[in-house]
Amino acid sequence: MRNATDAEAETGPVPTPAKGLRRGSVGLLASVTLGLSCVAPAYSIAVTLGFVTxxxxxxxxxxxxxxFVPILLTAFAFRELNREMPDCGTTFVWTTRAFGPLTGWLTGGWVVQVATYIAMTALSQVGATYLLRLLGLRSLADSTLAVTVTAVALLAAVTSIAYRGLQLSASVQYVLLGLQLAALLGFGAVALGRPGAAVPSTDWLDPFAFPAPGPLAEAVMLCLFIYWGWDALITANEETRDGERVAGQAAVLSTLVLLGTYLFTAFAAIGFAGTGTTGTGLGNPENAADVLATLAPSVLGPTLGRAMELAVCVSAVSALLTSLVGSSRGTLSMAAHGALPAAFARVHPRHRTPGFGTLFAGATAACLLALFTAVSTDFLGDAILCVGLLISCYYGTTALACVWHFRSRLRDTPRDLLLRGVLPLLGGLMMLAAFARSAHDMYDPAYGSTAFHGVGGVFLLGAGSLAAGAVALAVARTRFRSFFRQGRSAVAALTITED
Structure with a gap:
C-alpha cells in the first residue's frame, strides 16, 4: 500500500492499485464498441431527432x-486524465484528486450513479416495449404492467451477462452494435436514394443561421443527451490492454463515430421527409417521439421497416448492458478506495467481475422502474428528462478537474496547454453553462409532464437528486472517515485488496 502526496499527484502518473479485475480482457475495438453501445445510437437519434427538428x-x-463540441472537448479531458490515472473509478478518482473527497464523492460518485440508474429505467422500458411489439404482442406493449414485468426480465438477463465477465459483454455488444449501425446506415442510404429526396445542403450545418439563441440552446441541450454514455468505456480501463492509452483513444474515437452516424441519419431523414408539419414531415409533432419508426416503412418497406424497430430494441438492451458494466466498476473503485461499503469491492473469483456491484446496479434500476411506474408514467418520463441536469454537472466538473490537476504543467509544452488546459476549460464552462440553462428551463412548470406548487417536476427531480446526494454525503462522512480525512491522496492508495 502506498500513499501519494498532492505534490506527487501533480508531477507524475498515479499507479493504479490492483482490484482483482481481469486485465487485458479487451482492446481498442472492444472499448469503442462498449462506448458506442452505452450511448444507444439507434434509440438516441430515434427519440431525439424529431424534437430537435x-x-x-x-x-x-x-x-x-x-x-458535439462540448462533448469532444470533455472527451479530451477524459483522455488526458485517464493517461495520468487509469482507474476504473474514472470521474470519482479524478475529481477527488483535483478538488478533494467531498466533490469527488458527490459529483464523481453519486451523480454519475444516479444518472445511470435513471437512464437504465428508461432503457429497460423502451427495450421491453419494442420487444413486445416485435413479438406481435402489441396489446401487451400498451399495458404498463406487462411492459414493466418484461423490463425487469430484461434487466435480469443483462445483469446475468454483465456478471459473467467483460469479454462476454464485449462479444455480445459486437453483434448488438453491428445491428444498430447497419440499420441506421442502411436507412440513410436508401432514404437519400429515394426519388424526390432533397439533396443535403451545407446550409443545414450553418451555426450562424439560428434565428434566436433560445431555440439554439434548447436544441443543443437535446443533443447533449444523445451523445451521453461514451465515458462508460473508460470504466473498463483496468481490463483494457494498455488501458492508460487505449481507453482514452477509444473515448475520442467513439464520439467521432457518433457524430458521423448522427449527421448522416439526420441528413437522410430531413432529405427524405422534409420538415413539414403534416404527414411524415419531421415538423409534425406526432412523429417527434420516434421519427425512425415513422419513416422506416416508407423508406424500407413494411418488412424491412421492422428492422428499425429491432434496431431500437437492440440499442436499448445494448446500452443497458454497458451501463451495468460501467456502474459496477465505478462502485468497485469507490469501495476499493474506502468510500463505499467493502461489499462493492468484492470481485468474483472466477469471472473477475464486481459481482455484488453488478447485482446491486441491476436490482436498483429494477426498483426505481417499479417505483416510478407506480407513481405515474408521466413521473417516469420526467425522471428521464432530469438526467440532462446530472450529465452536464459531472461532465463539467470532470473537465475542470483536468485543468486544475495539470495546472502546474500547462506551460511545459504547447500540447499540454491546449489538450490539458484550453480545450477542457472550454468544455467544462460549456457544460456548466448547459447545467445552468437546464436548471432555468426545468424550473418552468410547463417543462415536462408534472409540476408541484408552480415548480416543474423535472427540476424538482434533478435538484432533489442533488439534494439527496448531499444527505448521502453527510452520512458517508460518518461511516468512511478514513477516506474523507485522507483528502486528495486517498485515491492513490488501495485500502481494500483482492487476490
Missing amino acids: LTVGDLAPAALLLG
Whole structure:
C-alpha cells in the first residue's frame, strides 16, 4: 500500500492499485464498441431527432454539430486524465484528486450513479416495449404492467451477462452494435436514394443561421443527451490492454463515430421527409417521439421497416448492458478506495467481475422502474428528462478537474496547454453553462409532464437528486472517515485488496 502526496499527484502518473479485475480482457475495438453501445445510437437519434427538428427545423444537423463540441472537448479531458490515472473509478478518482473527497464523492460518485440508474429505467422500458411489439404482442406493449414485468426480465438477463465477465459483454455488444449501425446506415442510404429526396445542403450545418439563441440552446441541450454514455468505456480501463492509452483513444474515437452516424441519419431523414408539419414531415409533432419508426416503412418497406424497430430494441438492451458494466466498476473503485461499503469491492473469483456491484446496479434500476411506474408514467418520463441536469454537472466538473490537476504543467509544452488546459476549460464552462440553462428551463412548470406548487417536476427531480446526494454525503462522512480525512491522496492508495 502506498500513499501519494498532492505534490506527487501533480508531477507524475498515479499507479493504479490492483482490484482483482481481469486485465487485458479487451482492446481498442472492444472499448469503442462498449462506448458506442452505452450511448444507444439507434434509440438516441430515434427519440431525439424529431424534437430537435421541431425546435430548429432543417438546422437540426447544425444543432447536432454544436452539441458535439462540448462533448469532444470533455472527451479530451477524459483522455488526458485517464493517461495520468487509469482507474476504473474514472470521474470519482479524478475529481477527488483535483478538488478533494467531498466533490469527488458527490459529483464523481453519486451523480454519475444516479444518472445511470435513471437512464437504465428508461432503457429497460423502451427495450421491453419494442420487444413486445416485435413479438406481435402489441396489446401487451400498451399495458404498463406487462411492459414493466418484461423490463425487469430484461434487466435480469443483462445483469446475468454483465456478471459473467467483460469479454462476454464485449462479444455480445459486437453483434448488438453491428445491428444498430447497419440499420441506421442502411436507412440513410436508401432514404437519400429515394426519388424526390432533397439533396443535403451545407446550409443545414450553418451555426450562424439560428434565428434566436433560445431555440439554439434548447436544441443543443437535446443533443447533449444523445451523445451521453461514451465515458462508460473508460470504466473498463483496468481490463483494457494498455488501458492508460487505449481507453482514452477509444473515448475520442467513439464520439467521432457518433457524430458521423448522427449527421448522416439526420441528413437522410430531413432529405427524405422534409420538415413539414403534416404527414411524415419531421415538423409534425406526432412523429417527434420516434421519427425512425415513422419513416422506416416508407423508406424500407413494411418488412424491412421492422428492422428499425429491432434496431431500437437492440440499442436499448445494448446500452443497458454497458451501463451495468460501467456502474459496477465505478462502485468497485469507490469501495476499493474506502468510500463505499467493502461489499462493492468484492470481485468474483472466477469471472473477475464486481459481482455484488453488478447485482446491486441491476436490482436498483429494477426498483426505481417499479417505483416510478407506480407513481405515474408521466413521473417516469420526467425522471428521464432530469438526467440532462446530472450529465452536464459531472461532465463539467470532470473537465475542470483536468485543468486544475495539470495546472502546474500547462506551460511545459504547447500540447499540454491546449489538450490539458484550453480545450477542457472550454468544455467544462460549456457544460456548466448547459447545467445552468437546464436548471432555468426545468424550473418552468410547463417543462415536462408534472409540476408541484408552480415548480416543474423535472427540476424538482434533478435538484432533489442533488439534494439527496448531499444527505448521502453527510452520512458517508460518518461511516468512511478514513477516506474523507485522507483528502486528495486517498485515491492513490488501495485500502481494500483482492487476490
